[in-house]
Amino acid sequence: MTNLVLFTGSSILITMNLTVNEIFYSIQGESVHAGLPCVFVRLTGCNLRCRYCDTRYAFNEGSTMAVGQILDRVASFGCSLVEITGGEPLLQKGTPELATALLAQGHEVLVETNGSLNIDRVDRRCSRIMDIKCPSSGEASKNDADNLARLTANDQIKFVIGDEDDFRFALQTLDRMPDVLPRDRILFSNVAEQLPPDLLARWMLDAHIRARMQIQLHTVIWPNRDCGV
Numbered sequence: 293m294t295n296l297v298l299f300t301g302s303s304i305l306i307t308m309n310l311t312v313n314e315i316f317y318s319i320q321g322e323s324v325h326a327g328l329p330c331v332f333v334r335l336t337g338c339n340l341r342c343r344y345c346d347t348r349y350a351f352n353e354g355s356t357m358a359v360g361q362i363l364d365r366v367a368s369f370g371c372s373l374v375e376i377t378g379g380e381p382l383l384q385k386g387t388p389e390l391a392t393a394l395l396a397q398g399h400e401v402l403v404e405t406n407g408s409l410n411i412d413r414v415d416r417r418c419s420r421i422m423d424i425k426c427p428s429s430g431e432a433s434k435n436d437a438d439n440l441a442r443l444t445a446n447d448q449i450k451f452v453i454g455d456e457d458d459f460r461f462a463l464q465t466l467d468r469m470p471d472v473l474p475r476d477r478i479l480f481s482n483v484a485e486q487l488p489p490d491l492l493a494r495w496m497l498d499a500h501i502r503a504r505m506q507i508q509l510h511t512v513i514w515p516n517r518d519c520g521v
């Protein structure tokens with residue numbers, strides 16, 4: 293969707309609209325930024341259907357907003373850290389413009405993506421937090437292997453592990469990966485309420501893994517909330 297904004301004189305600015313599910317201010321619950329106050333812009337729509345997805349409410353529901361409206365809403369929270377998530381943010385044509393506009397306003401910008409689409413659609417000054425989907429998600433065949441060569445030291449990768457087969461898959465993927473990311477930017481998370489975190493911890497310790505374990509912090513803080521946090 294596009295909006296046309298006409299200026300006096302000869303220049304025409306074309307700006308994009310996006311479909312937004314929710315915008316909220318919370319404690320970052322994932323990534324290397326976990327624990328920091330953060331504004332979340334959750335975009336509508338996803339091209340995958342992971343078996344464990346905790347955000348199905350963002351598949352279809354949303355309202356149209358112009359980039360400028362999103363910037364105003366984000367600014368109202370007075371927080372420098374912003375995450376664009378979804379749904380799948382790289383699906384929407386306006387996401388690159390939104391990310392670059394947030395950077396221009398001085399925000400630190402995280403983009404959470406499922407790894408099936410070209411991550412270079414968004415500015416490399418963003419930290420792209422890229423899931424590598426494991427077999428138990430049912431969507432591992434959608435991983436774009438070319439994304440591994442696009443990662444920069446500012447990005448993060450994430451394996452959401454549902455069982456031991458997923459853990460082995462993650463180890464094998466790391467073995468084959470270019471050595472771009474430091475170990476603290478390689479994240480292993482358990483599928484909430486499916487894989488007990490102590491089991492994942494044991495596997496990671498036994499493998500002497502060079503990666504960071506994560507538990508979704510917001511689900512610990514707000515166990516009974518499934519959106520808006």
Ligand SMILES: C[S@@+](CC[C@H](N)C(=O)[O-])C[C@H]1O[C@@H](n2cnc3c(N)ncnc32)[C@H](O)[C@@H]1O
Pocket residue numbers: 338344345346347377378379380381404405406407422423450452481482483484508
């Ligand atoms: C809702 S997704 C949105 C961004 C993008 N679609 C993706 O999958 O990365 C955000 C993150 O939540 C993770 N996630 C979704 N459901 C989960 C669950 N039940 N337990 C743990 N992590 C989950 C996803 O794997 C992803 O890392």
Ligand SMILES: Nc1nc2[nH]cc(C(=O)O)c2c(=O)[nH]1
Pocket residue numbers: 318319320321322323332347377378404510521
């Ligand atoms: N608090 C909080 N932190 C998050 N980090 C990534 C999230 C996401 O859904 O992408 C998320 C979320 O939904 N809530």
Ligand code: SF4
Pocket residue numbers: 338339340341342345346347348378379380406
């Ligand atoms: S890619 Fe992300 S939003 Fe889409 S189904 Fe999987 S976890 Fe949910």
Ligand SMILES: [Mg+2]
Pocket residue numbers: 346347
């Ligand atoms: Mg979430």
